[in-house]
Amino acid sequence: MTLRVAIVGGGPAGIYAADILTKSETDVSVDIIERLPAPYGLVRYGVAPDHPRIKEIIKALGRVLAKPEVRFLGNVDFGVDVKLEDLREFYDAVVVATGAKADRELGIPGEELTYGAADFVSWYDAHPDDPQEWPLDATSVAVIGVGNVALDVARVLAKTGEEMLTTDIPDHVYEGLKAKTITDVHVFARRGPAYAKFSPLELRELNHSPNVEVIVHPEGFDVDEHGMEHIGKHKAQKMVLDTLANWVGRDPVGKPHRIHLHFAEAPVEVLGRDGRVTTLRTERTHSPNADGNVEGTGQHTFWDVQGVYRAVGYRSTALPGLPFDERSAVVPNDEGRVLDLDGRPIPGTYVTGWIKRGPVGLIGHTKSDAAQTVEHLLAETTPTATAREPEAVDAYLAERGVDVATFDHWERLDQHEIALGEAAGRTRVKVATREEMLRAGR
Incomplete structure (x- = not known):
């Protein structure tokens, strides 16, 4: 049977x-x-x-x-x-x-003012069950996290709408990215650079945009004996560290958008007014032992940002x-x-x-x-x-x-998206609503 x-x-x-x-x-x-x-x-x-x-x-x-x-x-x-x-x-x-x-939470005061990275990803990937609008009227924003999703979010926030128009994004995503006013994206890591979870390729690609400059800030960019021991066991993270080290202290070349990478800075509070973020407060950290966990040093910094994105993992x-x-x-x-x-x-x-x-x-x-x-x-x-x-x-x-x-429906939708892309000189244009997806599938 x-x-x-x-x-x-x-x-x-x-x-x-x-x-x-x-x-x-x-x-x-x-x-x-x-x-x-x-x-x-x-x-x-x-x-x-x-x-x-x-x-x-x-x-x-x-x-x-x-x-x-x-x-x-x-x-x-x-x-x-x-x-x-x-x-x-x-x-x-x-x-x-x-x-x-769903997005994991940070567990800090003011978190209700932040955006979840997964929600932003769903927006720019045109998930049919998510809204088609996204607020991008800030000048400076923060991204919390050191994984590939954090890099994706930072890169999309920093790149121009015209750069993204070569991809499969539909019109509403292009219009949103085209109208955004963001010039600076600050990415924060609780731990030092030896523990960054970016993949080497994803990190290197961050530096490929003609419009985006990557700035690795030297403050907190320390690798102690525990960090050296850690990268000795993880080849990929050593490659990441080597790339980051090459970028520390580079002379700026004047690109219009910037991604700032900050290490050993833990978010402790999000401040806002009238439901909007005005400031992120972080605390400098250090690793007291070999387990990679961090402790606060009591040294706080207030960052002038108008948006905070949580990219600390899915749930x-x-x-x-x-x-x-x-x-x-x-x-x-x-x-x-x-x-x-x-x-x-x-x-x-x-x-x-x-x-x-x-x-x-x-x-x-x-x-x-x-x-x-x-x-x-x-x-x-x-x-x-x-x-x-x-x-x-x-x-x-x-x-x-x-x-x-059915799968037959999907194959018809797939061909429909490819045809939309061909008409626009692209590989594909994604259909953004459930109703249109079902109609194209029929």
Whole structure:
């Protein structure tokens, strides 16, 4: 008997799980249930538009979705259009792979005045469920964080709208970036440069814009014995440190926009007036021991900025019908088996990706993560579904009035976006609203 599996989430984690399932010796039928009318999750809606190279992974993911054993059911909202108990009627196992889209918090006074990096990324990546306006009327802004998302946010805030017009951004994003008044973007790291989490390539690309100057401030740019020990164990971070060191003290060349990198400066308070940011207060830090943690020195600096962006990590959110650990922001699990409140595995219920392990790791981690979950699923799952035919799911969704977007719909939308791009002399122009996505897919 064919094993029926539902995967909730059409990003890389869910698609990799589908790929591993279909390559197993077990006869399987997989439905990928996705809230949006388009697949690929954060590859489509989390990668900066001026990094099309990274989106090449979509080609490999698309080959999985095109497999005859796999169906894509887009525009289906888990918990609204279909509940977990409903899925148990149609599937022998359910794998949740919904990732992480919310922003982690800083936990400092005035945080309510700040912007989440994930929200800004959703805006410039034209997420169909997010507003099409974004306030960009500041002159100087701060970005808190030292990961690649922080670099993406800083780079997009600093670059001109004309530079970004070569990418897949739709008109409303271009108009917003074209009208922005930002000249200076200050990026703050709590720790020293030896602990920066930028990837070497992402960091070097920061310096490629003809309109943006990168300034590494020497204050706080110290590498003590603990930092040297750390980079000795991490080759990529040594490459990052070498790049940063080459930029410290460079003579300015007079470009109109600047990205300032500040190390050993921890945000402690955001000040504002009439609901708008006026000042960020930071405290100089130092690392007292080898664990990389920092302590404040009591030396404070007040920065004249009109906006603050939090880029300190993504966070998963709770899902209807599933337990959730608010502290670690994951679904409690044992190697992908979802655990109930008593720590016992819930039959036929699994997780993979960031909702399983937290928002850490690269694509390679996602593949191995999915393999671990699928191994347990195949070893433990027996046929339990009572309505086993795919048509039963289709009929259920049709009765509820759900306008399902299939993989055929996505391929038509994909071609529509490529055609829009060709007309504008670009590779693609992204469709920005759910209604237009569904119309183009039809």
